[in-house]
Amino acid sequence: MKIDPQLLRLYAVTDRGHLNGRSLPDVVDEILAGGVTIVQLREKDMLLEDFIREALAVKKVTDRWGVPLIINDNIQVCQAVSAAGVHVGQSDMEAGQVRRLLGPEKIIGVTAKTVEQALAAQAAGADYLGCGAVFGSATKLDTKKMELDTLDDICRHVSIPVVAIGGISFENISQLSGRLMDGVAAVSALFSAGNPKKAAQDLREKIDSMYSSAGSAK
Numbered sequence: 564m565k566i567d568p569q570l571l572r573l574y575a576v577t578d579r580g581h582l583n584g585r586s587l588p589d590v591v592d593e594i595l596a597g598g599v600t601i602v603q604l605r606e607k608d609m610l611l612e613d614f615i616r617e618a619l620a621v622k623k624v625t626d627r628w629g630v631p632l633i634i635n636d637n638i639q640v641c642q643a644v645s646a647a648g649v650h651v652g653q654s655d656m657e658a659g660q661v662r663r664l665l666g667p668e669k670i671i672g673v674t675a676k677t678v679e680q681a682l683a684a685q686a687a688g689a690d691y692l693g694c695g696a697v698f699g700s701a702t703k704l705d706t707k708k709m710e711l712d713t714l715d716d717i718c719r720h721v722s723i724p725v726v727a728i729g730g731i732s733f734e735n736i737s738q739l740s741g742r743l744m745d746g747v748a749a750v751s752a753l754f755s756a757g758n759p760k761k762a763a764q765d766l767r768e769k770i771d772s773m774y775s776s777a778g779s780a781k
């Protein structure tokens with residue numbers, strides 16, 4: 564397995580919409596100080612050169628913490644900044660094609676909403692899966708809620724690690740206790756927090772206690 568499942572424990576997905584005047588690299592620095600284990604730069608509406616400039620600034624921070632930076636959807640940006648990998652969804656470039664373009668070393672994450680999609684992504688060379696939205700999401704409105712039993716079903720069918728995403732907060736994260744995913748991904752719980760470092764610390768504490776009582780997911 565290319566990616567240590569523990570790297571996915573607390574997966575931060577960025578959203579500049581939540582920054583309230585703060586700079587993205589600064590907030591990323593704070594959440595990394597709080598215990599985030601991997602960062603995905605997610606930009607839906609940015610010119611390539613701006614995306615690359617931002618990715619370089621964020622990568623400076625993630626490199627300082629020794630944490631991988633994943634780029635949402637954009638292979639060109641991943642290659643331009645030597646990011647650790649790319650995350651793609653079901654309506655983005657197909658995972659096998661991403662693997663052919665990026666080669667064997669880069670991390671490829673794929674969104675899977677069904678066991679069939681999960682198995683296809685794994686067969687195509689995905690290194691981890693993102694599954695949700697487990698609690699819905701106000702950040703991504705074009706996503707459907709995923710039942711927690713579907714999340715577990717996907718985890719049982721694949722050997723690559725799985726991260727749950729969608730509406731996960733300090734208040735509801737305990738509902739994931741005993742579920743089979745390897746980690747949780749969050750946007751608003753980290754990026755809209757008044758104190759992002761504390762938000763990450765609090766989530767990380769809950770996650771660590773979930774895994775110390777439940778043991779490893781697989």
Ligand SMILES: Cc1ncc(COP(=O)(O)OP(=O)(O)O)c(N)n1
Pocket residue numbers: 574576603605635636650651652653655672673674692693694703726728748
């Ligand atoms: C870790 C993780 N899981 C799922 C997603 C969703 O990806 P996708 O389906 O491509 O949707 P967008 O993020 O592109 O809106 C993700 N980004 N990260």
Ligand SMILES: Cc1ncsc1CCOP(=O)(O)O
Pocket residue numbers: 576695696699700701702703706728729730731748749750751752
């Ligand atoms: C990118 C993505 N994919 C499924 S839900 C989601 C957004 C999660 O954001 P939040 O943690 O704020 O609900």
